[in-house]
Amino acid sequence: MHTCVFKEDARKAYLDQDGKVDLGKIQARWSELGKIKVSLGNKYFTPAVVEKVKGLSDSDQQRFLDVMMGGLSNDDSSVGVYATRPEDYDVFSFYLEPLIREYHKIEGQTKQEHDWNIPVGEYVLTKIDSRLEKVSMRARVARNVKGWNLPPSMDKDERIRFENKMVEVFGSFGIQGKYHSLTPGHKNYITNEQADQLRNKHFLFNDMTTDNHLTSSGVASDWPYGRGIWVSEDETKMIWIGEEDQLRIISIVQGNDLGKVDQSLHELLTGIEKSGLEFAEHPVYGVITTCPTNMGTGKRQSILGKFPNITKGGTDEKKLKEVARSLGLQARGVGGEHSNMDKEGTADISPSARFGVTEAIVTKRLYEGLIKLYDMEVQAAGGNRQNCCIIY
Numbered sequence: 001m002h003t004c005v006f007k008e009d010a011r012k013a014y015l016d017q018d019g020k021v022d023l024g025k026i027q028a029r030w031s032e033l034g035k036i037k038v039s040l041g042n043k044y045f046t047p048a049v050v051e052k053v054k055g056l057s058d059s060d061q062q063r064f065l066d067v068m069m070g071g072l073s074n075d076d077s078s079v080g081v082y083a084t085r086p087e088d089y090d091v092f093s094f095y096l097e098p099l100i101r102e103y104h105k106i107e108g109q110t111k112q113e114h115d116w117n118i119p120v121g122e123y124v125l126t127k128i129d130s131r132l133e134k135v136s137m138r139a140r141v142a143r144n145v146k147g148w149n150l151p152p153s154m155d156k157d158e159r160i161r162f163e164n165k166m167v168e169v170f171g172s173f174g175i176q177g178k179y180h181s182l183t184p185g186h187k188n189y190i191t192n193e194q195a196d197q198l199r200n201k202h203f204l205f206n207d208m209t210t211d212n213h214l215t216s217s218g219v220a221s222d223w224p225y226g227r228g229i230w231v232s233e234d235e236t237k238m239i240w241i242g243e244e245d246q247l248r249i250i251s252i253v254q255g256n257d258l259g260k261v262d263q264s265l266h267e268l269l270t271g272i273e274k275s276g277l278e279f280a281e282h283p284v285y286g287v288i289t290t291c292p293t294n295m296g297t298g299k300r301q302s303i304l305g306k307f308p309n310i311t312k313g314g315t316d317e318k319k320l321k322e323v324a325r326s327l328g329l330q331a332r333g334v335g336g337e338h339s340n341m342d343k344e345g346t347a348d349i350s351p352s353a354r355f356g357v358t359e360a361i362v363t364k365r366l367y368e369g370l371i372k373l374y375d376m377e378v379q380a381a382g383g384n385r386q387n388c389c390i391i392y
């Protein structure tokens with residue numbers, strides 16, 4: 001495993017001898033990266049943007065550098081920026097606005113709307129294939145709380161205070177569960193072995209210090225302080241603290257009605273809101289997230305399914321990804337964004353759109369996309385349904 005660089009060290013390469021942001025050094029690095037892969041952060045670092053940055057205060061220039069650190073430090077970035085505080089989306093809108101528009105394919109004026117009115121009994125997977133009886137269905141939303149920095153720029157003290165604030169919420173929000181903290185010395189601290197058990201169940205996130213995107217941008221700084229997971233008694237609801245967003249609110253339901261996972265997630269979300277926490281929301285972009293790819297609803301909804309025929313026994317996962325993309329879906333391995341698929345082509349399938357669609361539309365898109373994807377899986381099996389649609 002290659003070693004990861006942390007933000008404080010990585011950003012030194014872009015400062016002058018007085019510690020001020022050196023735009024020339026940033027430009028030189030973007031030009032160098034342009035020969036390898038042009039991230040959106042690179043593409044939109046234009047001469048006009050440079051002129052605007054020159055007019056910012058010293059501290060906003062330092063923030064601006066922080067926003068780009070993930071992209072400047074990774075050859076494989078496709079987006080290359082992370083917001084460091086909710087206001088970045090306004091203060092740096094001259095840079096982030098066109099980037100968000102391109103990523104989310106926004107034309108003209110779009111204002112994010114929300115709609116959690118999702119029918120139960122309509123998006124039922126057994127209507128697609130009777131064997132889709134017990135499927136692992138999951139939905140999550142990203143949330144950040146008003147008045148706090150986003151994870152790339154929280155310091156250790158803020159991370160610990162945020163975690164403790166959430167522990168208070170868990171004590172009073174009316175859903176039975178248990179909080180497990182990774183913070184050394186915390187009253188709910190769990191050992192590494194206990195943390196690994198939660199990871200084996202696909203509940204807890206990985207050690208963030210092994211991902212250079214997360215370390216170089218500051219998202220993973222002060223690991224493992226202020227990090228942890230709350231799990232409901234029935235293990236269908238969970239809340240991550242201190243990963244890419246301050247909160248990732250998750251529901252996992254084994255079954256076949258997509259509407260039920262939404263119901264479970266929405267119950268958890270409103271429970272947190274009732275405790276008095278106010279989530280950071282942008283008047284145009286919807287929920288504010290660290291990575292601009294999640295702006296809008298912040299909702300990602302998926303099912304785990306097996307596609308042994310499209311992937312030719314897991315050897316051609318690229319094919320499944322391509323087919324999924326053509327349907328507006330994203331296919332990834334079960335271990336997260338960059339993980340591989342197994343021999344049976346087990347994949348996590350979710351709609352890619354987050355912005356300009358409501359929560360209800362995300363569910364509809366997943367259902368309609370799966371109808372087509374399972375049809376293609378049957379075709380790839382030569383019409384023989386025996387060896388397809390095997391359920392996780």
Ligand code: CIR
Pocket residue numbers: 039070076077078079080081213244291293294337
């Ligand atoms: C990139 O720019 O490629 C990485 N920062 C990852 C972007 C994908 N979105 C995400 O992790 N939420």
